[in-house]
Structure formats: structure tokens, C-alpha cells
Amino acid sequence: MTRNIIELNLQHQTLDKTNGFSTWKTIKTKTNWKPSKTALLLCDIWDSHWCRGAVKRLNLMTKQMNNVTSSCRSLDMPIIHAPSSTLDFYKDTPARKRVKSIPPFDIPPDLDHSDPPLPVDSSDHGSDTGEEEPQSVWTRQHSDIFIDHDRDLISDDGKEIYNCLQHFDIKHVLIMGVHTNMCILHRSFGIKQMVRWGIPIALIRDLTDTMYNPEMPPYVNHNEGTELVISFIEKFWCPTIHSSDILT
Numbered sequence: 001m002t003r004n005i006i007e008l009n010l011q012h013q014t015l016d017k018t019n020g021f022s023t024w025k026t027i028k029t030k031t032n033w034k035p036s037k038t039a040l041l042l043c044d045i046w047d048s049h050w051c052r053g054a055v056k057r058l059n060l061m062t063k064q065m066n067n068v069t070s071s072c073r074s075l076d077m078p079i080i081h082a083p084s085s086t087l088d089f090y091k092d093t094p095a096r097k098r099v100k101s102i103p104p105f106d107i108p109p110d111l112d113h114s115d116p117p118l119p120v121d122s123s124d125h126g127s128d129t130g131e132e133e134p135q136s137v138w139t140r141q142h143s144d145i146f147i148d149h150d151r152d153l154i155s156d157d158g159k160e161i162y163n164c165l166q167h168f169d170i171k172h173v174l175i176m177g178v179h180t181n182m183c184i185l186h187r188s189f190g191i192k193q194m195v196r197w198g199i200p201i202a203l204i205r206d207l208t209d210t211m212y213n214p215e216m217p218p219y220v221n222h223n224e225g226t227e228l229v230i231s232f233i234e235k236f237w238c239p240t241i242h243s244s245d246i247l248t
Helices: 052-059 062-074 094-100 158-167 180-186 191-196 222-236
Strands: 006-018 021-033 038-043 079-082 172-178 201-209
Touching (some): 006 222, 038 158, 062 079, 180 201
Parallel strands (some): 172 201
């Protein structure tokens, strides 16, 4: 890995025939992306959450998330912080004003893309730590994640983030954060929308989590539920990488 090139091990899955039986195969492909043409997008890494389990799991990841962010920044990779519904906290900051100063670009029509159902049922809001009531308790991005207001960007709006990508001639996006089966996939700047805009994106698979309750189908432990969603993304939406690709 140099300032000019970053080697990534993209992982995706494809349906294949083995001895006459259909089977999913994991494919790993080495590829080189230019950091200056790649954006790191941090999705909803909030300072708090209504689910105790979500808070505990995120707190175990935030320092590594910050390490990845710092490493990407050192390679001159644009950093986009997207802590949804907290932008009032950042309204007077240079990182927020930088986004607002970018002129709008024409948004392309969505590409057609199949949209299979998720492999986990989160219709109960996905808490694995009790009957907590969903509510907006977050106020800002997690304090473990450093924001460089001289360089970084802050937005939670897909069109604004699309403008940023076009303005800085970004060709690829890396995304990390929470929650994989909700915000990571479905935000206006999430994986599904990026794919429909034709923007190559990859999920950092070891720095994410799901909202999934093991009492719900498919009745597996929480970590297995997360792995099922990551596998689903690799099959139907985009490849994934491991954070070690960035940090080594």
C-alpha cells in the first residue's frame, strides 16, 4: 500500500454448479484503487443508541474504525462522515460548510437491480437486549472518531454525498458503520443507492453490525445474523474487504 495505490482483496459470492448441485462460492479478487479517487464513508456511527447491545458492540469497534479513518486520511482519501439526523450539531463546522458549498450535479436515474429479501427478520426492530423502545437518542458522531474539519466532509443526504463524489472525481467508495441490514443498505447514501447510481462500493465487513434479535427468524445467534447479512451483501449487492487491507 502506497500513497498512490491501495491493494484491496475484494470478496464476493457467486452461485455455481458443483457436481451437478447449486452452491455459493466465495471469490476473492485483488484490485488496486487510487486512494485519491476513493472515498471512505462512515455510516451512522452514533454517540449512543436505544439498544444496549448495539451500543456495546459499536464501542468495541470505534477505535479500530478511527484507525481505519486515520489511515485513509493519511493516504489523501476523502473522508465523508454521515451520522444521520445529527447535522444540527455540525451546522457551523467547516466540514459541514464544505459540503454545502459544492455545486449540485445532475442525479442519474437508478439502474435496475434485483432486490431479494434480507436473510434475517428485524421486524421487531432487532434488539437482542430486551424490550427497549426505538427512539432517536443519538446527538452526534461517536467521539472516538476524529473529524478533521480542515479536510473532511459531513452529510447525511444522498444527493449531497453524490455531489461530493462527483466534485472530487471519486470513482470508488468504501463504507463502514452500522447497521448493516438497515442504514448501511438502505440510507439515501447506502449501498443499494450507490449500486443503483453505478458507483462501485465495498463494505468493510469486520467493522459493521446488525440490528437482529436471535428470537426472530432464522433463529441464530446475533453474530451469525450479522454474518448472514454480510454474506447476503456479497451475493447480491457489492463486494466486501477486511480492515487489514487498509491498515497494512
